Amino acid sequence: MDNQNFLLKYRECFGCSTELVNDSYGCFDCNIFFHKKCVELPIKISHPYHRKHQLILESDFCFCNLCQVSHSGLFYRCSICNLDFHSECLPPSVIKDKKHHEHPFTLLLRPNSFTCDACDTQGDNVSYICSTCNIQVHKDCISLPRFIRLTLHRHPLSRNFFLSIHFHDSRTWDCRICYKKINMEHGSYCCSRPNCEFVIHVKCAISRENKFWYDTTELENPDEFKELDESGNLIFRVLRETKVGDNVVAAEIIHSSHDQHSLTFNDEINDNKHCNGCMMPISSSFYYCSCCDFFLHKACAELPRRTLLWFPQSSFRLLTDGIFKCWLCDYDCSGFSYKTANGLVVCLRCATTPHNFTYQAKEPHYLFYDAENVSNCSACGRRRDRKGSYICKDCNFVLNSGCVTLPKTARHNFDEHPLKLVYEDNNDYPLHHWCDICEKERDSKFWFYHCKVCDNAMHPKCVLGEYPFIKLGSKYKYKGHPHPLSFIQKIDYHPLCEKCREPCQDLSLECEEHGCNFVGHWKCLRVFSGVYSYHH
Known part of the structure; x- marks a missing residue:
């Protein structure tokens, strides 16, 4: 079988357990395949690593005494000393790999315990040395990429064996993934751009456990790397500008999420209103519609259509309407979201919270x-x-991701004043540790909302509700009903839910069609997936 790649896709060599990409031999009836080089391995060898006896080639599943991992495939065995060496692990004497290191690495034949100068982890067996650079590394670390792209950082990262030489000082550095100290005398990846002090452990960059969150890509030439340009990626059009202090800002815009009316700039805080993008109280400068109840933080209005977040690698596309479940904080939400091509959806609160x-x-x-x-x-x-x-x-x-984005201030009909998020209850009086809304006990160790004027204390969930980030009046398409529905919360009248036939006292959906009396609890009509409904 000569290089029939279309037949060999997803198959591995039985000898070395790597993919079949070169000339190979195989039996499709037995589903066994070998690289040509593995078939041509000698039956007996003498190797400098074990000089006492010859090694005999056998096929087995056993523990490799070189890499300290169990494999299946072809092994060289010394039955006298009870030693097994996987055929792929028996090391060559010299490795020349100029793509990853400018000098050759020479095999150090004597087993020894060492700290790898590339990844700063312990090694207990065979190592390679570069006598020019005076470094000792694992065999696998020879092929570590010189330059990588990491989702967590927008600039290319370069591999360095000695961080103190790279930065020309002896400061202590924390890894920006695990925030443990970086050993200045061993390898790391650091930003290749001037004056950027981003550094990570090699082991954090290549960890399989971290691959989803901090995926890495090898770069051939960091000078050819292009950052994502978000400047021409906005979704609003400026109608009029004004000067605020020394800055020029857009005084009036048309935003694609609300293109029926223009939005006007305002730099006064108004925590009675909520942003239609992030669903948080208006706590900074914002845009508002003078014709309807629509508000956007300035920061939310200026978000790019496409962006890269610190997780995961693929770009995110901004969606400006719909009802969805945030993948990170697990809240049901309305408003803006960022979505990947494979359907992962996050709310603006989580998307804009940095690593x-x-x-x-x-x-x-x-x-x-x-x-x-x-x-x-x-x-x-x-x-x-x-x-x-x-x-x-x-x-x-x-x-957790739900609590890190809790509003610092909130409002509730129970109290006419703004409520402030409090992080610790220092009042030792036992009767003070009760929620004034649900009248159940509060744990004084946990956060609560408090009115300083009335001395009311309340659970965050009692203040914010079960679905704090779904705005009343938002639209929803329910597959079980032909007409559009809108979110409501009945106060004086509680019709029966079409699903469970219980009164609709909490967040519900009501048909907008005149003469149609369809109504149902949101918890009864929602579906269990990341995206519930989008309108465009």
């Missing part, structure tokens, strides 16, 4: 996202069994 930042709670915490963390959240006490959390690099403070 690492300072969160101001009772005291400031420098947080970074740890995809493996399953600790209890410091805000609500709940534990996430997937997707990780934001953790403080200096203490045990942890926030």
Whole structure:
């Protein structure tokens, strides 16, 4: 069988367990295939690594004494010493790979314990040395890419064996993925752009566990790397400009999410209203429609149509309407979202929360996202069994993706004043630890909303509700009904749900068609997928 690639796709060599890309031999009846080079391996060899006896070629599944991993395939065995060496692991004496290193690496035949100068992890067997650079590395680390592109950082990263020489100083550096110290005397990847101090461990860059969150791509030439240009990627048109201080801003715009009317700029805070993009209270300069109840933070209005987030690698496309479940915080939402080609959807709150930042709670915490963390959240006490959390690099403070975006201020009909998010209850009086809305006990260790004027304290869920990020009046297309539906919350009259026949007292959907009395709970009509309904 001579290089029939269309027949060999997804098959591996039985000898070395790598894909079949070159001339190969095989038996389709037995489903066994070999590289030509593996078939031509000698039956007996003498190897400098084990000088005492000859090694005999056998086929088996066993533990390789070189790489310390169990394999199936072709092994060279010394039955006298009970040693097995996978055919792919028996190392060549010299490796020349100028693509990844300018000098040849020479095999150090004596087994020894060493710290790899490339990945800063322990090695217990065969190593290679570059006598010119005075470095000792694992065999696999010889082929580490010189330059990579990482989803977490927009510039190319270059591999360095000695970080102190690269930056010309001896400061301590934290890895921007795990936030543990980087050993200045061993390998790392650092930003190749001047004055950018982004550095990560090699082991964090190549970790299989990190691959989804921080996928890496090898770059042949970092000088040819082009950053995503978002300047011509906006979804609004400027009608009129004005000067605010020393800055010129768009005073009136047409935004594609609300193109029936123009939007006017305002730089006064109005936390009585919510942004139609991120669904958060208006807490900074914004645009508003003078004809209808439509508001957009200036930052939300200026979001690009396409962008790269810190997770995962593919670009995200901005969608400006619809009802969806955020993949990261698990909230049902209306408003703007970012979506990948394979259907992963995130809300604006999660999309605009960076991988690492300072969160101001009772005291400031420098947080970074740890995809493996399953600790209890410091805000609500709940534990996430997937997707990780934001953790403080200096203490045990942890926030899940739902709590890290909680509004700092909120409003509720129970209290006429703005409610402030409070991070700790210092009142020791037991009767104070009750929610004034649900009249159930509060845990004083967890966050709550508080009115300083009335001294009312309330659970965040009681203030925000079960679905805090779905705006009343938003449209929804339900497959089980021919007419468009809109979100409502009945106060005085509670019709029966078409599904469960219980009164619709919480968030519900109502038919907009005149004369049609269809109504149902959102929890009864929603579907269990990432995207529930989009209108365009």
